[in-house]
Amino acid sequence: MTTSVKIPAPLRKLTGNQAVVETEAETLIDLISDLDRKYPGIKERIYDGKEIRRFINIFVNGEDVRFKDGIKTKITKGSDVSIVPAIAGG
Amino acid sequence: MEKISGLKCRECGRKYQAKAIYVCEFCFGPLEVDYNYKQIKARISKEKIETGPNSEWRYWDLLPVETKSVISLGEGFTPLLPARNLGKLLGLEKLYIKNDAVNPTYSFKDRVVSVAITRAVELGFDTIACASTGNLACSVAAYGAYAGIKAFVFIPIDLEKGKIIGAGIYQPNLIGVEGDYDQVNRLCSEIADSFPWAFVNINIRPYYAEGSKTLGFEVAEQLGWKAPDHVVIPLASGCLLTKIYKGLKEFDMLGLIGKVRTKFSGAQPEGCSPIVTAYKENSEIVKPVKPNTIAKSLAIGNPADGYYAWKIMKESGGFAETVNDEEIIEGIKLLAETEGIFTETAGGVTVGVLKKLAQTGRIKKDELTVVFITGNGLKTQEAVSEAVSRPKKIVPTLKAFKEEFPRIKK
Numbered sequence: 001m002t003t004s005v006k007i008p009a010p011l012r013k014l015t016g017n018q019a020v021v022e023t024e025a026e027t028l029i030d031l032i033s034d035l036d037r038k039y040p041g042i043k044e045r046i047y048d049g050k051e052i053r054r055f056i057n058i059f060v061n062g063e064d065v066r067f068k069d070g071i072k073t074k075i076t077k078g079s080d081v082s083i084v085p086a087i088a089g090g
Numbered sequence: 091m092e093k094i095s096g097l098k099c100r101e102c103g104r105k106y107q108a109k110a111i112y113v114c115e116f117c118f119g120p121l122e123v124d125y126n127y128k129q130i131k132a133r134i135s136k137e138k139i140e141t142g143p144n145s146e147w148r149y150w151d152l153l154p155v156e157t158k159s160v161i162s163l164g165e166g167f168t169p170l171l172p173a174r175n176l177g178k179l180l181g182l183e184k185l186y187i188k189n190d191a192v193n194p195t196y197s198f199k200d201r202v203v204s205v206a207i208t209r210a211v212e213l214g215f216d217t218i219a220c221a222s223t224g225n226l227a228c229s230v231a232a233y234g235a236y237a238g239i240k241a242f243v244f245i246p247i248d249l250e251k252g253k254i255i256g257a258g259i260y261q262p263n264l265i266g267v268e269g270d271y272d273q274v275n276r277l278c279s280e281i282a283d284s285f286p287w288a289f290v291n292i293n294i295r296p297y298y299a300e301g302s303k304t305l306g307f308e309v310a311e312q313l314g315w316k317a318p319d320h321v322v323i324p325l326a327s328g329c330l331l332t333k334i335y336k337g338l339k340e341f342d343m344l345g346l347i348g349k350v351r352t353k354f355s356g357a358q359p360e361g362c363s364p365i366v367t368a369y370k371e372n373s374e375i376v377k378p379v380k381p382n383t384i385a386k387s388l389a390i391g392n393p394a395d396g397y398y399a400w401k402i403m404k405e406s407g408g409f410a411e412t413v414n415d416e417e418i419i420e421g422i423k424l425l426a427e428t429e430g431i432f433t434e435t436a437g438g439v440t441v442g443v444l445k446k447l448a449q450t451g452r453i454k455k456d457e458l459t460v461v462f463i464t465g466n467g468l469k470t471q472e473a474v475s476e477a478v479s480r481p482k483k484i485v486p487t488l489k490a491f492k493e494e495f496p497r498i499k500k
Binding site: 082087 | 113272283284291392
């Protein structure tokens with residue numbers, strides 16, 4: 001099953017400037033590994049080996065994965081995944 | 091030679107050009123402005139600052155713009171008031187209030203926006219934008235109008251009326267998003283990726299955030315060129331606390347004040363306290379929360395600078411504390427009744443936490459303590475409308491007043 005993933009500007013050099021990429025995965029960690037196969041280097045940018053990096057937020061269907069199951073969060077068909085850098089206050 | 095040498099990742103130290111970028115491409119750490127301090131040290135002095143403008147721009151040498159034509163409505167250089175009545179009540183002998191509720195749009199955000207818009211125009215932008223919990227919205231709208239550039243302001247739709255009107259009056263493009271601030275922020279980060287705008291708290295953030303340093307500079311200057319012993323600061327994203335710290339440290343490094351030994355304490359509302367929770371659990375992971383508090387200007391559930399604020403509070407020997415909605419209202423009333431300052435809900439949080447820290451001995455009675463009041467109560471009137479004195483109605487005769495007098499005098 002394919003899932004579309006929104007890629008933030010700082011990572012687009014790795015995706016050949018694509019803002020949205022397609023992937024196939026059942027959990028978030030699978031998704032990150034799949035992205036890394038297609039766009040080598042992307043994994044270490046967003047994942048420190050244990051957790052999502054401190055300054056990255058990943059949303060599945062609008063929900064921060066830290067409220068779900070973190071890297072084990074399930075990805076279902078047609079899920080909408082966004083990778084978003086942390087933002088300052090307002 | 092320019093004073094900005096570039097941008098630098100706060101995490102891994104990678105260097106970047108001083109453009110409208112904000113995260114490290116490698117580790118996603120926040121980018122910060124890197125200055126040519128040697129050059130700044132050669133030309134800055136107390137005397138030069140003291141003869142500068144009565145605004146935050148008296149510290150021009152330490153702000154991230156190259157132009158001298160700054161876009162300013164006179165923000166900053168706000169009063170530092172000795173709080174004798176409140177101090178007496180709380181048993182604190184040297185308590186001061188930094189009253190930033192009296193800025194051009196009535197919050198400390200004017201400091202950051204003046205810097206951000208000056209830099210944005212310097213970088214060639216013709217549109218300024220922001221995601222806001224309210225105060226930033228008012229400020230971006232006003233400064234956009236004054237600078238004559240387009241403004242797009244994104245806010246959660248359920249903000250206080252005073253903040254919606256306080257932004258709307260300047261006729262920006264005002265967008266009310268059905269969601270909380272963290273959702274507005276996320277939306278804006280996607281918009282910032284596809285529209286060529288200067289989002290003050292996104293792609294202009296490294297410059298924007300530097301404006302808050304001036305609160306640290308001013309307090310040190312107003313105390314006669316020294317750092318306070320203890321500060322109490324409201325925490326939303328955590329950015330303000332980290333920048334007040336940076337301001338004092340820069341003054342120290344440049345030899346303008348002595349060694350900084352200030353304790354940094356942070357205040358959050360109970361209904362949105364991810365940074366205080368991390369402090370209390372002694373965990374460097376700041377877990378996001380879903381906010382539920384009347385202090386909407388502090389309702390950031392996923393604080394970008396939470397980790398850094400946590401670290402400064404820990405390392406400086408400061409504390410972190412929360413107050414509930416009721417205590418927030420009590421805090422607003424207490425400041426008004428003792429010091430004549432009407433603050434918004436964020437100020438109620440700060441005063442409430444100050445009270446808790448004083449009562450539990452975590453602030454010592456002889457510590458020179460500064461509490462930061464960052465916003466104005468007229469913008470969040472809903473919070474206290476049930477708690478204020480009501481007018482006693484009388485007919486316009488002396489007799490009527492004399493009859494009422496024994497019942498009303500305090």
